[in-house]
Amino acid sequence: MVVIEQGKGFPVAVLKKNVPVFYAVPAAAYEALIDKLDDMELAQIVHEREGQPSRVITLDEL
Structure with missing residues (x-):
């Protein structure tokens, strides 16, 4: 633990x-x-979905 403490959070x-x-x-x-x-990961998903058409869904469809 001494060595870990000497790492000062790194x-x-x-x-x-x-x-x-x-x-x-x-x-x-x-x-x-x-x-x-x-x-x-979320940014990659957004990038992959750019330009795709969007649609409105209801809570029941989820």
Whole structure:
């Protein structure tokens, strides 16, 4: 935990023979990363649907 605390909120690489074997990522940084990935996925969907005709639907149709 000392090494994680020294990371001051940033991810910390854990090395084995000078090769990263995993990263310890603080919860806040991980959540921000997941939010960003979700936003990127939604932006891709919007981009793919640009120019498609729209239509009005009722709640019953959902």
